[in-house]
Each structure stands twice: as C-alpha cells, then as structure tokens.
Amino acid sequence: MMKRVVSVVLFLVLGLGVMAQAPTNVNAGLENGHFVLKWDAVEGAVHYQVYHKEATMPFRLVADTEDTNISDNAYYWPCLDNYYYVVSCFADGSEYESDTVSLSLQAPDFLATDCHGNEIHLYDILDHGQYVFLDFFHYTCGPCREQAPFVVESYRYYGCNRHDVYYMEVSYIDNDERCLLWCEEFGIEYPTLSKNGGGDEVQLAFHTQFDPFVLLIAPDHSIVLNSWANSFGYEGINSLQSIIDALEPFEIEQHQCDYNVTDPVSIVDVYPNPADGFVNLSLEEYGVVRVYNVMGKLMDSFVVDNGQTKLVTERYPNGMYFIQADGKYVGRFVVQH
Numbered sequence: 422m423m424k425r426v427v428s429v430v431l432f433l434v435l436g437l438g439v440m441a442q443a444p445t446n447v448n449a450g451l452e453n454g455h456f457v458l459k460w461d462a463v464e465g466a467v468h469y470q471v472y473h474k475e476a477t478m479p480f481r482l483v484a485d486t487e488d489t490n491i492s493d494n495a496y497y498w499p500c501l502d503n504y505y506y507v508v509s510c511f512a513d514g515s516e517y518e519s520d521t522v523s524l525s526l527q528a529p530d531f532l533a534t535d536c537h538g539n540e541i542h543l544y545d546i547l548d549h550g551q552y553v554f555l556d557f558f559h560y561t562c563g564p565c566r567e568q569a570p571f572v573v574e575s576y577r578y579y580g581c582n583r584h585d586v587y588y589m590e591v592s593y594i595d596n597d598e599r600c601l602l603w604c605e606e607f608g609i610e611y612p613t614l615s616k617n618g619g620g621d622e623v624q625l626a627f628h629t630q631f632d633p634f635v636l637l638i639a640p641d642h643s644i645v646l647n648s649w650a651n652s653f654g655y656e657g658i659n660s661l662q663s664i665i666d667a668l669e670p671f672e673i674e675q676h677q678c679d680y681n682v683t684d685p686v687s688i689v690d691v692y693p694n695p696a697d698g699f700v701n702l703s704l705e706e707y708g709v710v711r712v713y714n715v716m717g718k719l720m721d722s723f724v725v726d727n728g729q730t731k732l733v734t735e736r737y738p739n740g741m742y743f744i745q746a747d748g749k750y751v752g753r754f755v756v757q758h
Contacts, residue, residue, distance in 0.1 A: 444460035444463055444489075446460060447519045447520065447522045449503070454529055454530055456497030457490060457491075458491050458496070459489060460489055470482055470484070470510060471483055471496075471508075499527060500636070500647050504522070505524075507519045526645075527642055527644070530642075533622070533623055535589075535618055536613050538739030538757075539714060539741070547638060547642055551584075551587040552585060552673060553638040554635070554636075554637055556633060556634075558592055558603075560595045568633055568658040569607045569609075570607065571658050571659065571661050571663070573609060575588075576588045576610070578675055579673060580677065580678055583678070585674055589613070591620045592614065592620050593616055593620045595620075597617045597618070600614075600615040631648075634648045637652070653667045654666075690752075695757040697734070697757065698733065698734060699733050700731070701730075701732075702731070704728050704746055705728070708724070709722065709723075709724055709725075709747055710722070710730070710744060711745045712743070713742065713745070714741070725746075739757055740756060741753060742756065
C-alpha cells in the first residue's frame with residue numbers, strides 16, 4: 422500500500438532497517454529571472470516527482486526527475502499561485518512527500534519597445550520607486566474596450582506616470598499600426614507595447630490567459646494585485662472608483678498631471694507631424710515651452726517670444742512627445758526617422 426506523509430518520516434524499507442524520508446530543505450526561488458526549485462537528495466530514492474498548484478487547479482505533476490532540482494522551466498507562473506512539494510519515490514513503490522513551499526508572485530523583467538518607438542525597461546521603472554500598472558488587452562476585445570476609458574481616467578487621476586504609479590499596456594496580438602489606432606481612439610498617452618515591440622514575449626513571460634488582464638507591480642518587483650485574484654472586484658474595472666478602491670491599500674496618492682489634457686489654455690499648431698528632422702511650432706500664447714517624451718523625461722526647454730519657432734528633432738528617438746507652454750499641455754507630435 423502506498424503511503425504519503427507531510428513531513429520527514431522514519432520507515433523501515435522491506436524490513437532492512439533502511440531509513441526512508443521525504444526531501445528536506447526544499448527551496449523555490451528566482452535566480453537571474455529563472456525559476457529554480459532545489460531540494461536535498463534522499464538516500465535510496467530512485468526518482469522524485471514535483472507537484473505544482475495552479476490558481477484554478479489542484480496540485481498537478483510537473484516533473485519526474487532523478488535530479489535534485491528543476492530550473493529554467495515554465496513551472497513558475499507570475500500571475501498564479503505558486504505552491505510546490507517534492508515526493509521521493511523508492512523502488513518498492515513507497516513515496517514520501519515533503520512540506521509544501523511557496524514562492525511569492527515576482528514580476529519577470531522585460532525590455533521592449535512601445536508602438537511609438539520608446540524603449541521600456543520594467544525594472545528601471547520599478548527601481549525608480551514607482552508602482553507599475555500593467556494592462557493586457559487587444560484591439561477587438563469587448564471587455565478591454567469597456568474598461569479602457571476608466572484606465573485612462575485613473576492614469577490622469579494618479580498624475581500621468583510622473584508620480585507614484587506608472588501605466589503601460591501590452592497586446593500580444595496587435596501590431597504597431599493597430600495599437601496606434603487604439604491609442605488614438607481612447608486618447609492613451611502611456612506606453613503601449615504591440616507584438617512588433619515584444620508584447621508577445623511579455624505576455625508569454627507573465628503567462629496571462631485572457632484579456633483584459635491587469636497587474637499592479639510594486640517597486641520591490643512583487644505582484645500585489647492581479648485579475649486572477651479578483652483584485653478589482655468580481656465585476657472587474659467598471660469605473661474610476663473600482664481602480665481607486667483597489668489601489669487604496671498601497672497609499673498611492675492622487676496627483677495632478679504636469680499638464681491638463683482636458684482643458685488646455687492654448688493650442689499649438691505642429692507641422693509636419695509625424696516629424697523627421699524638425700517640427701514647426703505655432704503658439705497662440707508666448708512663454709516657456711518644454712517637450713517631454715512618454716517616459717516623462719524632459720527633452721527640450723526654451724522660450725518662445727514671437728509665437729513661432731522651429732524645433733530640431735534629429736536627436737530625438739522615434740516616439741511620441743508632449744508639448745507644454747508655461748506648464749500647460751498644448752499639443753503633441755510623433756517623431757519618425
């Protein structure tokens with residue numbers, strides 16, 4: 422008869438007085454972004470079985486090995502429960518089960534390029550001290566379209582990526598052209614990653630299984646909210662308040678955007694747009710003009726005293742840029758070399 426125990430057990434195998442036991446010192450962790458599960462060898466064990474619990478499934482067998490570790494396998498799911506145990510298996514058919522170990526949800530790093538040509542490095546943003554609000558979507562997804570206005574509203578509510586939380590979205594299905602249409606339709610100003618820029622690789626790394634799927638990643642790289650856990654309520658994101666309520670425990674504060682996109686005080690005529698080597702700016706009001714990229718980095722600052730100026734963009738990387746005049750949003754343009 423096969424026997425299982427949760428902790429180390431002394432057992433006489435075939436009456437020979439051989440000590441059989443469960444694997445001890447089972448450790449799960451991430452090393453250089455790869456999942457690693459290790460345990461101590463058990464004398465007399467002929468092989469080991471590794472079990473993993475998913476969010477919607479009981480424990481399932483994921484490995485049968487003679488080694489005392491598994492690594493660099495798709496057994497760690499950043500968006501799901503990560504509980505493991507190891508069973509030592511003996512020639513007589515007896516099995517002994519280790520204690521269960523768990524691994525907290527940790528976001529894998531990624532380096533990708535958004536549909537405007539801006540390079541996005543996840544850990545750079547987190548290490549800067551910001552939370553990251555990561556939204557997985559695709560263009561024809563009905564629920565994605567329903568929640569998009571509320572996500573955009575919350576992006577502005579929390580300060581347009583310049584304060585406590587940084588917004589970005591990922592599509593592993595749509596190309597750059599389709600994502601640009603999406604951004605134009607919903608007025609999205611935060612980075613949007615398409616499959617052209619590595620969105621499919623980001624989705625694969627996080628193992629998301631449906632859209633929309635939202636994660637909140639803390640500066641320590643841990644995933645603190647996710648759609649699997651109904652973090653935004655059983656009805657999902659259906660209002661600005663649903664996002665505010667979900668983010669409240671993390672003391673993420675409301676901030677005004679550095680520019681007011683809904684009520685500009687003056688309009689700037691920008692041409693050509695998209696631009697290559699330069700853009701002409703024609704302002705209704707004079708003052709200090711500042712140009713920012715979508716990451717919030719100041720690219721230029723100068724004074725316009727006659728309402729007309731030419732901005733040289735040869736050194737600007739491809740991407741979208743926002744124009745402020747005297748601290749107020751007045752327009753935007755795209756650089757395409």
